[in-house]
Amino acid sequence: MKDMIEQYRVTDEPYYRAVADEVDLFEAAYAAKMPVMLKGPTGCGKTRFVEHMAWKLGKPLVTVACNEDMTASDIVGRFLLDADGTRWQDGPLTFAARHGAICYLDEVVEARQDTTVVIHPLTDNRRVLPLEKKGELLNAHPDFHLVISYNPGYQSLMKDLKQSTKQRFGALDFNYPEHATEVEIVAHESGVTPEDADKLVSIAERARNLKGHGLDEGISTRMLIHAGSLIAGGIAPVAACHMALVRPITDDPDMRDALDAAVGTYF
Numbered sequence: 281m282k283d284m285i286e287q288y289r290v291t292d293e294p295y296y297r298a299v300a301d302e303v304d305l306f307e308a309a310y311a312a313k314m315p316v317m318l319k320g321p322t323g324c325g326k327t328r329f330v331e332h333m334a335w336k337l338g339k340p341l342v343t344v345a346c347n348e349d350m351t352a353s354d355i356v357g358r359f360l361l362d363a364d365g366t367r368w369q370d371g372p373l374t375f376a377a378r379h380g381a382i383c384y385l386d387e388v389v390e391a392r393q394d395t396t397v398v399i400h401p402l403t404d405n406r407r408v409l410p411l412e413k414k415g416e417l418l419n420a421h422p423d424f425h426l427v428i429s430y431n432p433g434y435q436s437l438m439k440d441l442k443q444s445t446k447q448r449f450g451a452l453d454f455n456y457p458e459h460a461t462e463v464e465i466v467a468h469e470s471g472v473t474p475e476d477a478d479k480l481v482s483i484a485e486r487a488r489n490l491k492g493h494g495l496d497e498g499i500s501t502r503m504l505i506h507a508g509s510l511i512a513g514g515i516a517p518v519a520a521c522h523m524a525l526v527r528p529i530t531d532d533p534d535m536r537d538a539l540d541a542a543v544g545t546y547f
């Protein structure tokens with residue numbers, strides 16, 4: 281088991297450019313054993329931030345991508361049949377709680393509500409996880425920490441987190457970084473020149489203004505890194521932007537032409 285947890289250790293520093301005081305706040309929340317919720321649009325650095333914090337705190341990181349088919353057993357654990365009969369296998373949440381890892385439940389609202397309530401006893405001062413099928417009440421390891429992410433834009437009222445879940449967490453708002461910071465990140469991650477990174481960020485800023493006016497979501501930092509990587513790999517900037525920035529986010533011909541025109545004003 282000890283060896284298994286080692287696989288989850290973050291050994292090399294993940295590059296993370298802090299945008300405000302989120303690093304200090306996360307460390308304080310960790311010390312206070314306060315679970316943390318990361319809110320923000322897709323591709324703005326939430327996952328990278330958790331990876332960086334796990335590295336900084338020297339804790340293993342167990343990540344679970346939540347989906348609507350997920351059951352409580354998928355995260356808590358279940359009995360498996362093998363040659364010698366049945367054997368209990370910890371799910372990722374239990375594994376993290378037992379061994380003192382940071383557990384990151386990504387897009388937690390996607391999971392069914394019976395799944396989200398299993399985290400309740402873990403995220404108040406009890407810090408326990410009842411493994412009902414196994415008849416075990418697991419006391420969380422003192423190093424265990426729970427982090428969840430969610431994108432407030434995507435939820436219908438039906439699928440929001442319950443207040444009783446939300447109120448167990450401290451929350452950090454994430455968003456696209458301000459211009460100069462985002463230029464730095466895009467240049468660093470993609471290898472594109474700072475001049476071209478600057479143009480990419482400017483294109484994204486224009487597109488972000490169209491959110492809610494024909495676009496569901498703005499061009500993310502992740503997409504800018506895609507475009508930058510294509511450019512750094514020798515693709516003409518206009519073609520790179522069409523492929524990495526414009527085509528993925530719209531199927532509407534008018535919106536596509538408007539975004540292509542924005543690309544044309546910079547490249």
Ligand SMILES: Nc1ncnc2c1ncn2[C@@H]1O[C@H](COP(=O)(O)OP(=O)(O)OP(=O)(O)O)[C@@H](O)[C@H]1O
Nearest residue numbers: 295296297321322323324325326327328469501502
């Ligand atoms: N502040 C930052 N410092 C360093 N890299 C960043 C930062 N913000 C974004 N990035 C880059 O953007 C990419 C996308 O970020 P990330 O995968 O963390 O997004 P996310 O918010 O988790 O998105 P999703 O909600 O879709 O999972 C990262 O791989 C990283 O290269």
Ligand SMILES: [Mg+2]
Nearest residue numbers: 326327328386
């Ligand atoms: Mg993510």
